[in-house]
Amino acid sequence: MKTIKDVAKLADVSVGTVSRYLNGYKIKEANRKKIEAAIERLQFTSNPMARGLRTNKTFTVGVLIPRITDIFCTQVIEGIEEILNPLNYGIVICSANDSLTQQAEKLTYLKNKCVDGIIMMPVTSATLEDEGVVASGIPVVLIDRLVKDCELDAVVCDNVNGAYSAVEMIINKGHQKIGIISGPQEIYTAQERLTGYMRALNDYNIEINEEYIVYAPYNQTGGIDAFRQLMSLEDPPTAIFSTNYPTTVNAMKVMLEQGLQIGKDISLCGYDQTELFQMFNPPLSVVVQPSREIGINAAEILLKRMEGDHSRFPQIQRLKTQLIATESVKTMD
Amino acid sequence: MKTIKDVAKLADVSVGTVSRYLNGYKIKEANRKKIEAAIERLQFTSNPMARGLRTNKTFTVGVLIPRITDIFCTQVIEGIEEILNPLNYGIVICSANDSLTQQAEKLTYLKNKCVDGIIMMPVTSATLEDEGVVASGIPVVLIDRLVKDCELDAVVCDNVNGAYSAVEMIINKGHQKIGIISGPQEIYTAQERLTGYMRALNDYNIEINEEYIVYAPYNQTGGIDAFRQLMSLEDPPTAIFSTNYPTTVNAMKVMLEQGLQIGKDISLCGYDQTELFQMFNPPLSVVVQPSREIGINAAEILLKRMEGDHSRFPQIQRLKTQLIATESVKTMD
DNA sequence: TTGTAGGCGTTATCAT
DNA sequence: ATGATAACGCCTACAA
Numbered sequence: 001m002k003t004i005k006d007v008a009k010l011a012d013v014s015v016g017t018v019s020r021y022l023n024g025y026k027i028k029e030a031n032r033k034k035i036e037a038a039i040e041r042l043q044f045t046s047n048p049m050a051r052g053l054r055t056n057k058t059f060t061v062g063v064l065i066p067r068i069t070d071i072f073c074t075q076v077i078e079g080i081e082e083i084l085n086p087l088n089y090g091i092v093i094c095s096a097n098d099s100l101t102q103q104a105e106k107l108t109y110l111k112n113k114c115v116d117g118i119i120m121m122p123v124t125s126a127t128l129e130d131e132g133v134v135a136s137g138i139p140v141v142l143i144d145r146l147v148k149d150c151e152l153d154a155v156v157c158d159n160v161n162g163a164y165s166a167v168e169m170i171i172n173k174g175h176q177k178i179g180i181i182s183g184p185q186e187i188y189t190a191q192e193r194l195t196g197y198m199r200a201l202n203d204y205n206i207e208i209n210e211e212y213i214v215y216a217p218y219n220q221t222g223g224i225d226a227f228r229q230l231m232s233l234e235d236p237p238t239a240i241f242s243t244n245y246p247t248t249v250n251a252m253k254v255m256l257e258q259g260l261q262i263g264k265d266i267s268l269c270g271y272d273q274t275e276l277f278q279m280f281n282p283p284l285s286v287v288v289q290p291s292r293e294i295g296i297n298a299a300e301i302l303l304k305r306m307e308g309d310h311s312r313f314p315q316i317q318r319l320k321t322q323l324i325a326t327e328s329v330k331t332m333d
Numbered sequence: 334m335k336t337i338k339d340v341a342k343l344a345d346v347s348v349g350t351v352s353r354y355l356n357g358y359k360i361k362e363a364n365r366k367k368i369e370a371a372i373e374r375l376q377f378t379s380n381p382m383a384r385g386l387r388t389n390k391t392f393t394v395g396v397l398i399p400r401i402t403d404i405f406c407t408q409v410i411e412g413i414e415e416i417l418n419p420l421n422y423g424i425v426i427c428s429a430n431d432s433l434t435q436q437a438e439k440l441t442y443l444k445n446k447c448v449d450g451i452i453m454m455p456v457t458s459a460t461l462e463d464e465g466v467v468a469s470g471i472p473v474v475l476i477d478r479l480v481k482d483c484e485l486d487a488v489v490c491d492n493v494n495g496a497y498s499a500v501e502m503i504i505n506k507g508h509q510k511i512g513i514i515s516g517p518q519e520i521y522t523a524q525e526r527l528t529g530y531m532r533a534l535n536d537y538n539i540e541i542n543e544e545y546i547v548y549a550p551y552n553q554t555g556g557i558d559a560f561r562q563l564m565s566l567e568d569p570p571t572a573i574f575s576t577n578y579p580t581t582v583n584a585m586k587v588m589l590e591q592g593l594q595i596g597k598d599i600s601l602c603g604y605d606q607t608e609l610f611q612m613f614n615p616p617l618s619v620v621v622q623p624s625r626e627i628g629i630n631a632a633e634i635l636l637k638r639m640e641g642d643h644s645r646f647p648q649i650q651r652l653k654t655q656l657i658a659t660e661s662v663k664t665m666d
Numbered sequence: 667t668t669g670t671a672g673g674c675g676t677t678a679t680c681a682t
Numbered sequence: 683a684t685g686a687t688a689a690c691g692c693c694t695a696c697a698a
Contacts, residue, residue, distance in 0.1 A: 003692085004693095015669085016669060019693055047386070050386050051691080053691080054673085069404065071404070077426070081401070081428060092393070109423075113423055114380070249612065252612055275582060276582065276607065337676065338675075348677095348685085353677095353683090356677080358683090379675080379676075384677075386676070386691065679686105679688080679689095681686085682686100
């Protein structure tokens with residue numbers, strides 16, 4: 001590996017001059033040419049560790065998500081990359097594997113790795129268990145979920161109105177018996193979506209039936225029991241609003257097993273988009289989140305913080321969702 | 334930030350002793366206790382940049398993939414994490430966004446970042462355009478696709494036999510007119526899968542009909558035209574083998590548009606697994622790749638290389654695929 | 667504008 | 683087994 005010293009020698013200037021060139025300070029034109037030639041000849045690139053040791057900047061940000069195979073998460077990451085890569089930041093990915101313990105571990109791992117900032121989607125909204133990472137002063141931007149008692153920048157979706165629009169659509173199609181597969185009560189987005197559901201029912205003067213509200217974990221198998229429970233009610237709902245991706249997938253799985261046709265025997269509206277959802281017959285109604293945009297905005301806020309701009313803290317952005325309404329919700333007559 | 338110096342002072346030993354403790358050398362029991370207490374009190378963690386500067390080791394590996402939103406890629410990453418995280422390696426993700434140019438850029442980016450090793454899934458098998466990254470001596474392990482004229486460790490699937498088993502199954506169900514949506518000829522996996530297709534037809538004495546072989550790009554929209562082309566033949570195939578995920582999805586999309594029922598009007602077998610594929614009615618026949626295992630194995634080879642063990646180079650592993658056979662391929666009578 | 671030199675936090679080489 | 687000290691490659695006063 002070539003060093004700044006080699007460049008200096010070849011260009012016949014001092015290391016200081018080379019360093020200044022590298023950092024964009026003004027130097028004599030003739031020297032610039034010589035240095036550039038030397039760099040080219042030697043294929044020199046500066047050593048990020050030596051530089052980082054001096055400047056306390058690693059040009060890496062940590063991205064901590066519940067699960068890397070989640071399509072929503074990867075779409076967010078794509079947005080983050082779009083902003084950060086052109087600025088030469090590297091992205092260190094950590095998956096918490098849906099575990100709060102791992103989330104805490106990875107968080108301290110990232111801190112110890114001296115990342116310049118962290119973008120994280122919390123596993124739960126109940127607590128961060130950040131082990132002093134936030135206190136250490138490294139900027140953290142939350143995405144998708146807020147965390148209780150946590151003053152942090154965040155980019156989330158307007159889940160209340162997202163859910164509201166879905167339920168409103170279902171109501172407008174003539175349904176009165178609307179079930180909801182809600183998520184764990186300690187998860188922020190789940191709370192909000194439930195709120196949107198209730199608010200819509202209220203606004204349209206539909207009485208809330210506690211039996212129609214069931215809870216499911218947001219994990220691989222979540223939603224199976226919940227769906228069965230709803231369908232085995234004495235007076236089952238005619239439409240179901242499923243509030244996240246796995247619960248929706250699993251609800252559909254059970255429907256197939258039971259021979260129920262979507263949009264005919266039972267109406268369904270889900271949350272989060274997958275191309276495949278639009279390939280069913282009928283395609284599935286869903287609330288779509290602007291995942292890529294979440295990543296972009298989070299990265300931009302983080303950049304600001306990393307540059308030392310701490311204005312308007314904590315900055316909380318709420319992005320609007322979009323509703324795709326299809327025949328998967330039957331028009332009642 | 335606390336340093337090794339602070340620890341030494343508090344523990345009343347020299348920095349050398351602290352460093353030795355940190356690196357697992359034997360030190361006097363009494364000193365060990367004092368040092369541990371000091372580390373605990375000061376919340377000391379060693380600075381990775383300073384350490385890296387001395388040791389030339391960053392404890393990060395780069396993972397370069399064609400696209401981060403690809404489920405196959407993220408499953409591979411999960412496998413990589415499983416091995417590398419417990420050993421305290423960080424994973425820097427780079428997406429080439431299906432572009433060879435970007436792939437080359439990110440590759441040099443990773444090199445300049447001084448990652449200890451790279452696991453990459455090449456965008457194309459035609460060329461690596463590695464800009465001297467390989468020559469620089471940093472270990473690179475290829476996954477999923479081999480690259481022409483490239484002597485590198487690799488973990489790939491046995492695509493020939495994967496495709497063979499699919500086509501064989503189709504034949505055994507009584508089909509004679511079998512179309513294939515193949516990938517770009519310069520992609521290694523596409524070549525292999527086509528070979529498997531041809532070999533199966535040969536082995537079962539079915540004449541190869543050039544019209545039944547169509548090519549589609551491996552991208553977001555690939556497969557749409559290909560499928561249409563196959564179906565508009567004078568004597569269209571009764572079954573189609575679609576050789577990757579997007580082409581399969583898109584083929585299904587067109588089928589829905591045209592009102593064709595899978596497993597009835599036309600038989601279909603795809604490649605790569607998604608939970609949703611198993612939720613269609615009937616579920617989709619697919620060749621499943623052991624994606625997580627690919628990640629695990631690649632990480633293990635990389636570890637070996639990073640430790641300086643260069644035995645049996647280049648080491649090329651071929652993992653077996655698994656066939657899921659369903660009613661999506663009709664049994665002919 | 668430039669050269670010189672000290673120091674960032676480690677590890678590793680000497681002696682002891 | 684330990685302490686002192688010279689690197690590692692870079693940035694940045696400071697002086698010129």
